[in-house]
Amino acid sequence: MRKILFAFTLFFTLIVHAQDKSTQKQITGKITDESNQPVEGATVLNKKTKVTTVADNTGVFRIAASVADELLITSVGYSDARITVSGQTDYSVQLVANNVSLNEVVVVGYGTQKRTSVTGAVSKVTAKVLENRPVTAVSTGLEGAVPGLTTTGAKGQPGLTHSEIRIRGVSTTNNANALVLIDGVPGDMNWINPDDIASVSVLKDAAAAAIYGSRASNGVILVTTKNGRLNDKPAITYSGYYGIQKPINLPKMLGSVEYMQMLNEAQSNVGLPKTYTDAQIETARTGADPDYFANTSWPKALIKSSAPQSNHNISVSGGSKDFNYYFSYGRLNQKGLLTGDLYNFDKNNARLKLNAVKLLDLIDVETNFGYLDRQIDQSAQDLAGDAGPIYTALTASPLTPVRFTTGTWGYGGGSSNPVTIATDGGFNKFTSRELTGNISATIHILKNLSFRSQYGIQSVNQHRKIFSRTQIYYSPQTGLPIYTAGSPNSVRDIDYVSKLQNFTNQFDYSVKLRDHHIKVLAGYQQETFLYESFSASRTNLVSDDVPVQNIGTANQTNGGDAYQYALQSLFGRVNYDYKEKYLFEFNMRYDGSSRYLQDQRWAIFPSVSAGWRFASEKFINKAIGKWLNEGKLRASYGLLGNQYGADGPAFSEWYPYLGVITSVGTMPIGGVLTTGMAQTILSNPNLRWERSKMLNIGIDLAFLKNRLTFTGDWFNKKTIDIQLKQQLPDVLGLTVPDQNVGTISSKGIELALGWKDNIGPVSYGITAMYFNTINKVIYLGNSTPVQADRIQWVGYPLDAFYGYLTDGLAQEADFTKDPSGKYLPKFPIFTADAGRVAPGDIKYRDLNKDGVITADKDRQVLGDAFPHHNYSFRLEASYKNFDLNIFLQGVAQANGYISGIGLHALDRDAAFPQEIHRDRWTPDNTDAWYPRFTYKETRNSGRLSDYWLQNAAYLRLKNIQLGYSLPRKWISRLKMEQLKFFVSGDNLFTKTKFYYAFDPEVATTSGGFYPQVKTFTFGVTVKFK
């Protein structure tokens, strides 16, 4: 930190220098776009003298101006730029393409392309999408920003707010994560500083992604960080915000009295004696015994009404004729909502980019260093796990007090006190220090031939310390311990070290022969990854306050593991266009992976694509050119690969072709911890690449002076040779190996419509997006599917919900009674339920009409587990110094399923009733939502049926922000270019029919759910230049 500050001061001194004033003189400037190409025809207006000029075909303009005059540079398809004239006479201006412009430059694999010449399905996200939002992980900020991109599994827990990104849904049973490259090197986009991001490209189809071959079948995301600009004055920017997070939904638990009454009812219903007497219920009502008959709402006791979040960011950028720099430091702090203040996330990002161009008139050198230090603090017990505070807040009895009257922690059996776990149970601190470095040199061998070599390294050092403290609960009667958890206390340290090295070499050649334009790219890449971990633990620490190994006195253990992989690739691309009207592109990658045996190791992933810019055809231009500015048809077809199996980071993932023997736990022999060795997973030497064939057809249109834009894509993707574990009989005795046996098809449509205009002083833009993807299992080998709640079955969507159909709740009329008064159902039931079914139970439907309900013959696919019909709206408007952004996102069709304690009550001891359970079936409330209570019986609650499937569709106001920039004339004397204040709110409003206690964006849970938060922030941006 101190070093960073020092470096910052140094820069500041170097780049801020005095400027003198003089009278009007001729100044010159050069206007370029983001890829440093000249912008021809840009208009330059001296706002003081009202003189106008136009840039020539090399982007150069000349105009007369005095010091402090403001020049306004405008060009169709680009955002306006301003220069305040200073002492110098030579300026360079870089224009940034509009959000929806077809002029924009798009980062593609191993290069950039103008939007007009792109033939694949590529979406670009500009920095604006992430600006001023309290985004703690970049992935969540991309939700709804790109048609076809969905995020799943986002959590509210500090430091774990990132989601998994899915591009065009899921079309494999394996790793479905998109490949993410940051400035060309694989990395984790979540933790880079959102303020450092210049743009994000999402490569969706085979044409765009095939150049990344073996890892591209789930799409590719290219994150490009900001650079300084050549010939640009130094700019110092500070931006920061302070925000408050508030939980959106919390389960509403019932108090003790209703719980006790309902428990008695649930027990009576199944013929068991009642636990509580009326006198005891009265004790709870009067609060006469606050130690044993308390009235606690655990979610309320555990979860605070708000928690702060703050972010500070400072950057310095600029450049001279042949050198530019960008330097930034960002700090994020997010506190957790749990009492005890243990939960915390700290993130420090530093980035330094130094680029020198045309050294010796020949070489460009780029360096890019990023440093990330992040720390996630949580309780020793995993937050959402069965023993963690969130889950236990639902499994702890309302009769138990948070603290006994004696002041010690309350305990009532069955479940630990969640507040104790969060406060006194010890901690789990994870720190990660990640250094990324890219160095590249581009040699301009000839005017149109260059060679670029880049070395990238990502070195990660992580440490996790889990300190589990002993929690002793004392009897309020005797003061003696009644229950001890976390005994003996223990400390465990784990170090993880990994190193990813990436070495890329590429040749770029381009030639223009009259109307023929050819670009060729050829390259070689290799990548190695090495991971090692080391852990040590001890128990019986002599103090509960000093969490270090050295004071542990017993059970010293240690362990370690290591993995590695390597990739080697050749890749190439040929672009050809005729008059920029007929576009062709061919991509190919030849990939080798260490994950397969020699014979299966290498594979080719090619793609072809073509585009026709029909709006440039004379006959079309003549007919409708007045209102059609751009029109392009695109088509692509190609093959993409996926080398990841189903097992995650385990040896079977890295060496699936080898039968390996690893260390396994076993029973203690000779009175000590004993190690065994065994094979735990079968190998498959024939394993090979999983591949996706993908067809994409798209259209880009721009109307009415580019004010209205439209992009549409349709794709059909078939993933074959999916590596999956067939459901083989367990007589095998080992985990089944991956085999190339699956085929999944996936089809989808993506539409984006944009409108941009102004009404007088109000300029505004609206973007609407819609996309939908449907997948279907085509083939799964010869094995029969195992019929579980989620099923992989040919002909149905992947991991579909599978269960019973129901006919509502049974009523008196559905039964006859035997002489002893026992209910005899007139409808079919499970044999195992015989004698237990009564009015108020769910009626399952006998699909095969054999008179009984059976697990093997009466279930069917109930619904798709993936969200469908995703849509979003983004509105941007500005009026004078005010600007307003509104972002809405939604899903029109989705299924969710809440199981266990999240939804059910009294079907186990630890499932407590919620307010919604007041509407349960009783003889007086036969029109109920919830079935009758059946104590410790899960006949109603434990079987997945259409009765329990939730509608997880939603519409959410993801973000709204209002900004006010002070007028430039007020602040220019302070050398400020911008001073902007903003207020912003995330997740302020949600419309959904989903179960009230949880969030439709995480639609499947069993109750261990950290609440989704809404965040209000206030922030400021100051830019000195």
Next chain:
Amino acid sequence: MLVLLTLLAGCKKNFLDRLPLDSIVDESYWKTEEQLKLAVNGCYNNLKGKNVVDMENMGDNTIYPPSSDYQSIGAGKFDFTNGSINTEWVNLYAAIRRCNHFLENYQKATDITPAKLNQYVGEVKFLRAFMYAYLVFFFGDVPLITNTLDINDEQVFGPRAKKDDVLALIMNDLDSAIIKLPATYGTADLGRVTKGGALAWKSRVALFFGKWDVAATTAKSVMDLNLYKLYSNGNMATSYYDLFTYKGRVAAGANKETILFRPYVQDVSMHNMSRECQVPDQTSRFCPTKSLVDAYLCTDGLPVDKSPLYSEASYADIFKNRDPRMKQTILSPGGTWGGQDDGDADASPNSSFNSPKWDADKKGCLTGTGYYFTKYVEVSVVGAVSRDYNDIHLVRYAEILLNYAEAKLELGTLTQTDIDNTINLLRDRVGMKRMSIADIAANGLDLKTEIHRERRVELALEGQRYFDILRWKEGPLLAQDIKGMKKSLIEPYNQQYVATVPVDAQGYIVVNTTRIFTAPKNYLWPLPLTQTQKNPNLLPQNQGW
């Protein structure tokens, strides 16, 4: 440029050959004694432990009033989706795979003494037999897998083998193990199976399948090893109890009775038995049933329905004049208690037990039947979760003696001398009146019933009751209501808490009713649905399922 070209050229051809960094490839394993030993260790992972005691819930000795997988099985209210039956299938075959893997490869080892090699092979053969025995106990006919399978092997989808063929393998493996295994080990190998362990298991399996001669001769072989004797601390009132606490751990040295066990070690591997028996804020997971309580003879050697010494006038009276094993198994007034507040008049914790607790105020351990276990309870760890490290005994010498007596009875060769050398040793340990064939006849009792009773009483809570009921073809016992104490014996101040507790015609608490046992269906488990779905060739289902 030159540097780059050099780098490119320097890329080795085997750049992509990346071998595992933390595991050993199968082909290069199986060389040394240490490698073999570690592979054998891995095979012990699925040796049954506390799970055996949990299986007592399938019988009629104990109940946890709300439902559980094992209770459902005992009550006959389950089907092929019951999770525990599939878990058993999966775990047992996983253990068998490890054994087969060893048995296919051990011959590759060069750096090992023949004695060690013999021992290791013996251990693994025993373990394979142990796993297969449970498979046939549960399912009858099962696939017989004796080699490591690959996904393409036909056997993966093969049909079931006849129970007798599996049994033949079990006996073969055990015979081989008996020859190869050493009779004892040094302390560093404590827990490994011994010759006696293999013999003892063979005796159990033979008994289960009614092979009385094998059961008798094998039990006799164990007796003739002269290695084992009943544990005693010199005090008849506590010897039996101590065997199931820390004092009786095999590692403690005094226990020469336990033949086969699953060791537990402090902080390393522990279970939760003590807490489950007397959990101080919930209902005990193991509540002894009336049926078990009634099984204990009175000190005159007569059952409760015949003995004049028996009185049910008060709760305390039930425990008077009974087989001394009763107080060392079932908690009696005055016994050591870890369950905090009991059912006495005040609401304060007690260290010795007075009367059963019915008030669900979370101040102490509740009972469903009116009874608690004291056997297997190490009071010092009741207050913490999973902190028990007493051994779980799988076969102890007492069972060998019982096996011998029962097998001899079935063979028709049981003599009073045999009884003196077996059952009466058990009775002598606790000071119970000796069993006499003559007395039994004189009192109009049935010898077989009494031998069975002896087994039930001696081995209560050791996980054998369900299997004994099955092999004795006494399935209908499982269909009887599970009952507890007489409700009228509960103190007046506790009556409010049991107001809704149902009773039978005689006033005994009914804990579990509408139980089902259908013969022959319930003498075997159904094949798990998951398995028949994965391999339809396993069908047809077991009879009746």
